[in-house]
Amino acid sequence: MPNEHADLRAAVDAAFPTVRASLERLVRIPSISAEGADSPALRDSAEAVAAELEGAGLAGVRLL
Numbered sequence: 095m096p097n098e099h100a101d102l103r104a105a106v107d108a109a110f111p112t113v114r115a116s117l118e119r120l121v122r123i124p125s126i127s128a129e130g131a132d133s134p135a136l137r138d139s140a141e142a143v144a145a146e147l148e149g150a151g152l153a154g155v156r157l158l
Contacts (some may be wrong), residue, residue: 116146 125139137157143154 107139 120139120142121137123142124133124135140157144157147155
């Protein structure tokens with residue numbers, strides 16, 4: 095069990111910089127909090143989230 099925890103910790107530590115960078119990119123996109131629900135930036139935000147989900151392996155992501 096100790097090796098499993100060490101393996102998990104190593105995997106999290108290795109993934110953390112990429113995950114953090116992705117989240118930082120997402121929160122920099124203005125969305126409904128900045129301009130309202132009809133903002134073109136809202137579509138940009140939705141497309142960025144969809145791209146992140148697809149990049150994580152979720153197939154068939156689409157915007158509604």
